[in-house]
Amino acid sequence: MNKGTVTIKLDERWSLEDFSVFSKQYIQIYGFFFALRKVSETDSKLEFERMPWLGGGSVVNFFNGVTNHIHPNELPNVKRIQYASPGFMELSALVEVSEDIRNLVVAICSSVGTIATTYHVIHSQYRTRKLAQKKMRQLDKQDDKKFVIDSVLSLHEKLNLTPQQVMGLSKISKGDQLVELKMLMAMYRRAKPIAELQSKNKAQL
Template sequence: MEIGFANLKLDKEWDMDDLAVLSKLYVQCYSFVYSLSGFEVQSKDERIIDWFQGAYAKYPWRGGFSTVNFYHELYAKIPLEQKPSIKEIQYASPGHIKLKEVLVVAGLLAGIVATVTNAIDDIHETYNTIQKGLSERRLTKLEVELKELELEEARLEYVKRSKKLLIEKMNIPESMQSELSRRSGGNNLMELKILMSFYRRIEPLAIMQDQGKLTVEEPIEEKSNKRN
Protein backbone atom coordinates (compact mmCIF):
# COMPACT_ATOMS: atom_id res chain seq x y z
CA MET A 1 0.00 0.00 0.00
CA GLU A 2 1.25 3.46 -0.87
CA ILE A 3 1.98 5.77 2.02
CA GLY A 4 1.58 9.51 1.59
CA PHE A 5 0.14 12.63 3.18
CA ALA A 6 -3.33 14.02 3.81
CA ASN A 7 -4.46 17.12 5.66
CA LEU A 8 -7.15 17.68 8.22
CA LYS A 9 -7.85 21.38 7.74
CA LEU A 10 -8.89 23.23 10.89
CA ASP A 11 -10.74 26.51 11.20
CA LYS A 12 -12.57 28.54 13.83
CA GLU A 13 -12.10 27.87 17.56
CA TRP A 14 -10.74 24.55 18.84
CA ASP A 15 -10.12 23.38 22.38
CA MET A 16 -8.34 20.32 23.76
CA ASP A 17 -11.56 18.33 24.00
CA ASP A 18 -12.33 18.99 20.32
CA LEU A 19 -8.88 17.71 19.33
CA ALA A 20 -9.27 14.63 21.53
CA VAL A 21 -12.63 13.80 19.94
CA LEU A 22 -11.24 14.35 16.43
CA SER A 23 -8.25 12.12 17.10
CA LYS A 24 -10.30 9.27 18.55
CA LEU A 25 -12.97 9.30 15.85
CA TYR A 26 -10.56 9.68 12.95
CA VAL A 27 -8.41 6.78 14.14
CA GLN A 28 -11.45 4.54 14.61
CA CYS A 29 -12.86 5.38 11.17
CA TYR A 30 -9.46 4.97 9.52
CA SER A 31 -9.04 1.57 11.19
CA PHE A 32 -12.44 0.40 9.95
CA VAL A 33 -11.83 1.54 6.37
CA TYR A 34 -8.34 0.02 6.44
CA SER A 35 -9.74 -3.34 7.57
CA LEU A 36 -12.05 -3.40 4.52
CA SER A 37 -9.59 -1.99 1.98
CA GLY A 38 -8.42 -5.37 0.67
CA PHE A 39 -5.01 -5.14 2.32
CA GLU A 40 -2.89 -8.20 1.57
CA VAL A 41 0.22 -9.48 3.28
CA GLN A 42 2.96 -11.59 1.80
CA SER A 43 2.31 -14.88 3.55
CA LYS A 44 0.87 -18.33 2.91
CA ASP A 45 -0.35 -18.62 6.49
CA GLU A 46 -4.15 -18.21 6.45
CA ARG A 47 -4.08 -16.91 10.03
CA ILE A 48 -1.88 -14.02 8.90
CA ILE A 49 -3.55 -13.45 5.53
CA ASP A 50 -6.92 -12.84 7.16
CA TRP A 51 -5.67 -11.27 10.35
CA PHE A 52 -8.66 -8.90 10.72
CA GLN A 53 -11.17 -11.75 10.63
CA GLY A 54 -10.83 -12.44 14.33
CA ALA A 55 -11.93 -8.92 15.22
CA TYR A 56 -15.07 -9.24 13.10
CA ALA A 57 -15.97 -12.69 14.39
CA LYS A 58 -15.18 -12.07 18.04
CA TYR A 59 -17.80 -9.55 19.11
CA PRO A 60 -21.56 -10.18 19.46
CA TRP A 61 -22.47 -6.63 18.32
CA ARG A 62 -24.88 -5.82 21.09
CA GLY A 63 -23.29 -2.39 21.48
CA GLY A 64 -21.41 -0.73 24.32
CA PHE A 65 -18.13 -2.20 25.50
CA SER A 66 -17.81 -4.79 22.74
CA THR A 67 -18.17 -2.12 20.05
CA VAL A 68 -15.39 0.02 21.52
CA ASN A 69 -13.13 -3.02 21.80
CA PHE A 70 -13.81 -3.87 18.16
CA TYR A 71 -12.30 -0.58 16.97
CA HIS A 72 -9.39 -0.86 19.38
CA GLU A 73 -8.58 -4.29 18.02
CA LEU A 74 -8.78 -3.15 14.40
CA TYR A 75 -6.33 -0.33 15.13
CA ALA A 76 -3.97 -2.69 16.96
CA LYS A 77 -3.78 -4.94 13.89
CA ILE A 78 -2.59 -2.18 11.55
CA PRO A 79 1.21 -2.23 11.01
CA LEU A 80 2.88 0.68 12.80
CA GLU A 81 4.13 2.33 9.61
CA GLN A 82 0.60 2.31 8.15
CA LYS A 83 -1.15 3.88 11.12
CA PRO A 84 -1.91 7.62 10.84
CA SER A 85 1.02 9.62 12.21
CA ILE A 86 1.22 13.38 12.69
CA LYS A 87 3.94 15.03 10.62
CA GLU A 88 2.93 18.65 11.16
CA ILE A 89 0.43 20.72 13.14
CA GLN A 90 -0.37 24.36 12.44
CA TYR A 91 -3.00 26.09 14.53
CA ALA A 92 -4.25 29.21 12.79
CA SER A 93 -7.35 30.29 10.91
CA PRO A 94 -7.14 28.19 8.88
CA GLY A 95 -4.71 25.64 10.28
CA HIS A 96 -4.09 21.98 9.59
CA ILE A 97 -2.88 18.63 10.82
CA LYS A 98 -0.70 16.89 8.24
CA LEU A 99 -0.94 13.11 8.51
CA LYS A 100 1.22 10.39 7.03
CA GLU A 101 -1.00 7.41 6.25
CA VAL A 102 -2.14 4.90 3.63
CA LEU A 103 -3.34 6.91 0.64
CA VAL A 104 -6.19 4.67 -0.47
CA VAL A 105 -7.60 4.54 3.06
CA ALA A 106 -7.33 8.31 3.49
CA GLY A 107 -9.07 8.84 0.15
CA LEU A 108 -11.93 6.45 0.90
CA LEU A 109 -12.47 7.98 4.33
CA ALA A 110 -12.43 11.55 2.99
CA GLY A 111 -15.04 10.58 0.40
CA ILE A 112 -17.38 9.02 2.96
CA VAL A 113 -17.10 12.02 5.30
CA ALA A 114 -17.86 14.35 2.37
CA THR A 115 -20.93 12.31 1.39
CA VAL A 116 -22.35 12.36 4.91
CA THR A 117 -21.58 16.08 5.27
CA ASN A 118 -23.49 16.90 2.09
CA ALA A 119 -26.62 15.06 3.27
CA ILE A 120 -26.17 15.15 7.02
CA ASP A 121 -29.81 15.70 8.03
CA ASP A 122 -31.15 13.12 5.59
CA ILE A 123 -28.69 10.43 6.69
CA HIS A 124 -29.26 11.21 10.36
CA GLU A 125 -33.00 10.71 9.85
CA THR A 126 -32.33 7.47 7.98
CA TYR A 127 -30.18 6.18 10.84
CA ASN A 128 -32.84 7.05 13.43
CA THR A 129 -35.55 5.35 11.36
CA ILE A 130 -33.46 2.18 11.06
CA GLN A 131 -32.67 2.21 14.78
CA LYS A 132 -36.36 2.60 15.63
CA GLY A 133 -37.25 -0.24 13.27
CA LEU A 134 -34.67 -2.55 14.84
CA SER A 135 -36.03 -1.74 18.28
CA GLU A 136 -39.63 -2.37 17.23
CA ARG A 137 -38.59 -5.72 15.76
CA ARG A 138 -36.60 -6.60 18.90
CA LEU A 139 -33.35 -6.85 16.97
CA THR A 140 -31.21 -4.36 18.90
CA LYS A 141 -30.16 -6.87 21.57
CA LEU A 142 -30.12 -9.94 19.36
CA GLU A 143 -26.63 -11.37 19.12
CA VAL A 144 -25.42 -11.58 15.55
CA GLU A 145 -24.16 -15.12 15.98
CA LEU A 146 -27.82 -16.15 15.69
CA LYS A 147 -28.26 -17.86 12.34
CA GLU A 148 -30.25 -15.72 9.98
CA LEU A 149 -32.49 -18.66 9.18
CA GLU A 150 -33.82 -18.28 12.70
CA LEU A 151 -35.04 -14.78 11.93
CA GLU A 152 -38.55 -14.41 10.64
CA GLU A 153 -38.56 -13.61 6.94
CA ALA A 154 -40.11 -10.17 7.49
CA ARG A 155 -37.46 -9.18 10.02
CA LEU A 156 -34.65 -10.46 7.81
CA GLU A 157 -35.99 -8.47 4.85
CA TYR A 158 -36.08 -5.35 7.01
CA VAL A 159 -32.43 -5.88 7.94
CA LYS A 160 -31.43 -6.34 4.29
CA ARG A 161 -33.32 -3.23 3.15
CA SER A 162 -31.89 -1.15 5.97
CA LYS A 163 -28.34 -2.26 5.23
CA LYS A 164 -28.75 -1.45 1.54
CA LEU A 165 -30.22 1.98 2.34
CA LEU A 166 -27.44 2.93 4.76
CA ILE A 167 -24.78 1.81 2.28
CA GLU A 168 -26.37 3.94 -0.44
CA LYS A 169 -26.75 6.99 1.78
CA MET A 170 -23.13 6.84 2.96
CA ASN A 171 -21.85 5.88 -0.50
CA ILE A 172 -19.83 2.94 0.81
CA PRO A 173 -17.67 1.67 -2.10
CA GLU A 174 -18.47 -1.75 -3.54
CA SER A 175 -15.01 -3.02 -2.62
CA MET A 176 -15.69 -2.29 1.05
CA GLN A 177 -19.17 -3.82 0.82
CA SER A 178 -17.75 -7.05 -0.58
CA GLU A 179 -15.05 -7.24 2.06
CA LEU A 180 -17.55 -6.58 4.85
CA SER A 181 -19.82 -9.33 3.54
CA ARG A 182 -16.89 -11.73 3.40
CA ARG A 183 -15.74 -10.94 6.92
CA SER A 184 -19.26 -11.23 8.33
CA GLY A 185 -19.84 -14.54 6.59
CA GLY A 186 -22.82 -12.98 4.82
CA ASN A 187 -24.57 -12.15 8.10
CA ASN A 188 -26.75 -9.16 7.17
CA LEU A 189 -27.64 -8.28 10.76
CA MET A 190 -23.98 -8.18 11.75
CA GLU A 191 -23.16 -6.02 8.72
CA LEU A 192 -25.98 -3.59 9.50
CA LYS A 193 -24.91 -3.20 13.12
CA ILE A 194 -21.29 -2.65 12.12
CA LEU A 195 -22.29 -0.05 9.52
CA MET A 196 -24.45 1.73 12.08
CA SER A 197 -21.55 1.85 14.53
CA PHE A 198 -19.34 3.23 11.74
CA TYR A 199 -21.93 5.91 10.98
CA ARG A 200 -22.00 6.97 14.64
CA ARG A 201 -18.28 7.71 14.33
CA ILE A 202 -18.48 9.38 10.92
CA GLU A 203 -21.37 11.69 11.86
CA PRO A 204 -19.46 13.87 14.39
CA LEU A 205 -16.68 14.38 11.82
CA ALA A 206 -19.31 15.36 9.25
CA ILE A 207 -20.90 17.79 11.71
CA MET A 208 -17.52 19.46 12.29
CA GLN A 209 -17.05 19.66 8.53
CA ASP A 210 -20.55 21.06 8.02
CA GLN A 211 -19.83 23.73 10.65
CA GLY A 212 -16.66 24.76 8.84
CA LYS A 213 -14.38 23.67 11.68
CA LEU A 214 -12.90 20.69 9.86
CA THR A 215 -12.21 19.51 6.33
CA VAL A 216 -11.07 15.93 5.84
CA GLU A 217 -9.12 16.43 2.63
CA GLU A 218 -8.27 13.98 -0.12
CA PRO A 219 -4.65 12.76 -0.01
CA ILE A 220 -1.87 14.97 -1.32
CA GLU A 221 -0.35 13.74 -4.59
CA GLU A 222 3.18 13.68 -3.21
CA LYS A 223 4.01 10.22 -1.83
CA SER A 224 6.54 9.52 0.88
CA ASN A 225 7.21 5.89 -0.06
CA LYS A 226 5.50 2.67 -1.12
CA ARG A 227 4.44 -0.39 0.84
CA ASN A 228 3.42 -3.66 -0.74
Protein backbone atom coordinates in the same frame (compact mmCIF):
# COMPACT_ATOMS: atom_id res chain seq x y z
CA MET B 1 -1.68 0.81 0.09
CA ASN B 2 0.70 3.77 -0.05
CA LYS B 3 2.01 5.84 2.85
CA GLY B 4 2.03 9.58 2.24
CA THR B 5 1.14 13.00 3.58
CA VAL B 6 -2.52 13.80 4.16
CA THR B 7 -3.47 17.44 4.78
CA ILE B 8 -6.53 18.43 6.79
CA LYS B 9 -7.44 22.12 6.73
CA LEU B 10 -8.31 23.72 10.06
CA ASP B 11 -10.35 26.85 10.64
CA GLU B 12 -12.55 28.55 13.22
CA ARG B 13 -11.95 28.04 16.95
CA TRP B 14 -11.09 24.55 18.18
CA SER B 15 -11.52 23.41 21.77
CA LEU B 16 -9.55 20.60 23.38
CA GLU B 17 -12.72 18.53 23.13
CA ASP B 18 -12.80 19.11 19.35
CA PHE B 19 -9.27 17.76 18.98
CA SER B 20 -10.11 14.83 21.25
CA VAL B 21 -13.26 13.94 19.32
CA PHE B 22 -11.54 14.27 15.97
CA SER B 23 -8.53 12.12 16.86
CA LYS B 24 -10.57 9.40 18.60
CA GLN B 25 -13.12 9.00 15.82
CA TYR B 26 -10.62 9.42 12.98
CA ILE B 27 -8.37 6.61 14.21
CA GLN B 28 -11.32 4.25 14.68
CA ILE B 29 -12.72 4.88 11.21
CA TYR B 30 -9.19 4.64 9.80
CA GLY B 31 -8.91 1.15 11.31
CA PHE B 32 -12.28 0.19 9.89
CA PHE B 33 -11.45 1.21 6.32
CA PHE B 34 -8.01 -0.36 6.63
CA ALA B 35 -9.71 -3.65 7.51
CA LEU B 36 -12.12 -3.37 4.56
CA ARG B 37 -9.23 -2.85 2.17
CA LYS B 38 -7.17 -5.62 3.76
CA VAL B 39 -9.83 -8.31 3.45
CA SER B 40 -10.97 -7.24 -0.03
CA GLU B 41 -7.43 -7.10 -1.46
CA THR B 42 -6.10 -10.29 0.13
CA ASP B 43 -7.27 -13.67 1.40
CA SER B 44 -6.05 -12.89 4.91
CA LYS B 45 -8.17 -13.91 7.87
CA LEU B 46 -8.33 -11.23 10.52
CA GLU B 47 -8.89 -12.34 14.10
CA PHE B 48 -11.81 -9.97 14.69
CA GLU B 49 -13.81 -11.84 12.05
CA ARG B 50 -14.62 -14.38 14.77
CA MET B 51 -16.22 -11.86 17.13
CA PRO B 52 -19.67 -12.73 18.52
CA TRP B 53 -21.34 -9.39 17.62
CA LEU B 54 -23.84 -9.75 20.43
CA GLY B 55 -24.41 -6.50 22.33
CA GLY B 56 -22.65 -3.13 22.46
CA GLY B 57 -19.43 -4.57 23.86
CA SER B 58 -18.72 -6.32 20.57
CA VAL B 59 -18.90 -2.99 18.71
CA VAL B 60 -16.32 -1.39 21.01
CA ASN B 61 -14.05 -4.45 20.84
CA PHE B 62 -14.34 -4.54 17.06
CA PHE B 63 -13.17 -0.97 16.56
CA ASN B 64 -10.37 -1.45 19.08
CA GLY B 65 -9.45 -4.67 17.31
CA VAL B 66 -9.24 -3.23 13.81
CA THR B 67 -7.01 -0.40 15.04
CA ASN B 68 -4.74 -2.76 16.96
CA HIS B 69 -4.41 -4.91 13.84
CA ILE B 70 -2.61 -2.13 11.96
CA HIS B 71 1.19 -2.08 12.04
CA PRO B 72 2.45 1.02 13.92
CA ASN B 73 4.17 2.27 10.76
CA GLU B 74 0.81 2.36 8.96
CA LEU B 75 -1.11 4.25 11.64
CA PRO B 76 -1.76 7.96 11.08
CA ASN B 77 0.71 10.22 12.88
CA VAL B 78 0.89 14.01 13.07
CA LYS B 79 3.80 15.39 11.03
CA ARG B 80 3.00 19.06 11.42
CA ILE B 81 0.18 21.19 12.76
CA GLN B 82 -0.46 24.91 12.47
CA TYR B 83 -3.39 26.27 14.40
CA ALA B 84 -4.43 29.53 12.80
CA SER B 85 -7.27 30.93 10.75
CA PRO B 86 -6.85 29.13 8.48
CA GLY B 87 -4.46 26.42 9.66
CA PHE B 88 -3.73 22.82 8.79
CA MET B 89 -2.77 19.41 10.13
CA GLU B 90 -0.42 17.19 8.18
CA LEU B 91 -0.68 13.48 8.83
CA SER B 92 1.62 10.68 7.76
CA ALA B 93 -0.94 8.03 6.81
CA LEU B 94 -2.09 5.51 4.21
CA VAL B 95 -3.40 7.76 1.46
CA GLU B 96 -6.09 5.38 0.21
CA VAL B 97 -7.52 4.84 3.68
CA SER B 98 -7.57 8.58 4.38
CA GLU B 99 -9.35 9.10 1.08
CA ASP B 100 -11.98 6.56 2.13
CA ILE B 101 -12.59 8.59 5.30
CA ARG B 102 -12.83 11.83 3.33
CA ASN B 103 -15.39 10.30 0.93
CA LEU B 104 -17.48 9.02 3.83
CA VAL B 105 -17.48 12.41 5.57
CA VAL B 106 -18.38 14.19 2.33
CA ALA B 107 -21.26 11.75 1.78
CA ILE B 108 -22.63 12.45 5.26
CA CYS B 109 -22.23 16.22 4.92
CA SER B 110 -23.89 16.32 1.51
CA SER B 111 -27.05 14.62 2.78
CA VAL B 112 -26.86 15.31 6.50
CA GLY B 113 -30.62 15.61 7.08
CA THR B 114 -31.56 12.62 4.96
CA ILE B 115 -28.92 10.28 6.34
CA ALA B 116 -29.62 11.30 9.94
CA THR B 117 -33.31 10.50 9.43
CA THR B 118 -32.45 7.18 7.79
CA TYR B 119 -30.18 6.21 10.67
CA HIS B 120 -32.76 7.25 13.28
CA VAL B 121 -35.50 5.16 11.65
CA ILE B 122 -33.23 2.12 11.26
CA HIS B 123 -31.86 2.36 14.79
CA SER B 124 -35.34 2.80 16.26
CA GLN B 125 -36.61 -0.31 14.47
CA TYR B 126 -33.43 -2.20 15.36
CA ARG B 127 -34.12 -1.58 19.05
CA THR B 128 -37.86 -2.25 18.78
CA ARG B 129 -37.18 -5.59 17.09
CA LYS B 130 -34.56 -6.41 19.77
CA LEU B 131 -31.83 -7.35 17.29
CA ALA B 132 -28.77 -6.42 19.37
CA GLN B 133 -28.35 -9.91 20.81
CA LYS B 134 -29.06 -11.79 17.58
CA LYS B 135 -27.48 -12.82 14.30
CA MET B 136 -29.20 -13.34 10.98
CA ARG B 137 -29.67 -17.09 11.39
CA GLN B 138 -31.58 -16.49 14.63
CA LEU B 139 -34.28 -14.38 12.98
CA ASP B 140 -37.54 -16.29 12.60
CA LYS B 141 -39.73 -13.54 11.19
CA GLN B 142 -39.46 -12.79 7.48
CA ASP B 143 -40.32 -9.18 8.27
CA ASP B 144 -37.22 -8.89 10.49
CA LYS B 145 -35.03 -10.42 7.78
CA LYS B 146 -36.42 -8.02 5.18
CA PHE B 147 -35.85 -5.08 7.51
CA VAL B 148 -32.18 -6.02 7.96
CA ILE B 149 -31.55 -6.56 4.25
CA ASP B 150 -33.30 -3.33 3.24
CA SER B 151 -31.47 -1.37 5.96
CA VAL B 152 -28.07 -2.63 4.86
CA LEU B 153 -28.76 -1.69 1.23
CA SER B 154 -30.04 1.73 2.29
CA LEU B 155 -26.89 2.48 4.30
CA HIS B 156 -24.69 1.27 1.44
CA GLU B 157 -26.34 3.91 -0.72
CA LYS B 158 -26.51 6.73 1.82
CA LEU B 159 -22.88 6.30 2.88
CA ASN B 160 -21.81 6.07 -0.77
CA LEU B 161 -19.85 2.84 -0.26
CA THR B 162 -17.87 1.38 -3.15
CA PRO B 163 -18.29 -2.20 -4.42
CA GLN B 164 -14.88 -2.98 -2.89
CA GLN B 165 -16.01 -1.73 0.53
CA VAL B 166 -19.28 -3.68 0.29
CA MET B 167 -17.31 -6.82 -0.51
CA GLY B 168 -15.02 -6.20 2.46
CA LEU B 169 -18.02 -5.80 4.77
CA SER B 170 -19.46 -9.08 3.56
CA LYS B 171 -16.17 -10.89 4.15
CA ILE B 172 -15.65 -9.51 7.67
CA SER B 173 -19.27 -10.23 8.63
CA LYS B 174 -19.04 -13.74 7.12
CA GLY B 175 -22.08 -12.86 5.01
CA ASP B 176 -24.25 -12.18 8.07
CA GLN B 177 -26.25 -9.11 7.09
CA LEU B 178 -27.33 -8.36 10.64
CA VAL B 179 -23.69 -8.22 11.72
CA GLU B 180 -23.03 -5.98 8.72
CA LEU B 181 -25.88 -3.69 9.79
CA LYS B 182 -24.32 -3.37 13.24
CA MET B 183 -20.98 -2.44 11.62
CA LEU B 184 -22.58 0.18 9.38
CA MET B 185 -24.51 1.82 12.20
CA ALA B 186 -21.39 1.92 14.35
CA MET B 187 -19.36 3.39 11.50
CA TYR B 188 -21.95 6.15 11.00
CA ARG B 189 -21.93 7.03 14.71
CA ARG B 190 -18.15 7.45 14.59
CA ALA B 191 -18.10 9.42 11.35
CA LYS B 192 -20.91 11.80 12.33
CA PRO B 193 -18.82 13.90 14.79
CA ILE B 194 -16.13 14.43 12.12
CA ALA B 195 -18.81 15.38 9.60
CA GLU B 196 -20.16 17.89 12.12
CA LEU B 197 -16.70 19.48 12.42
CA GLN B 198 -16.53 19.69 8.64
CA SER B 199 -20.02 21.19 8.36
CA LYS B 200 -18.98 23.87 10.89
CA ASN B 201 -15.94 24.61 8.70
CA LYS B 202 -13.57 23.56 11.50
CA ALA B 203 -12.02 20.67 9.56
CA GLN B 204 -11.88 20.15 5.82
CA LEU B 205 -10.71 16.65 4.91
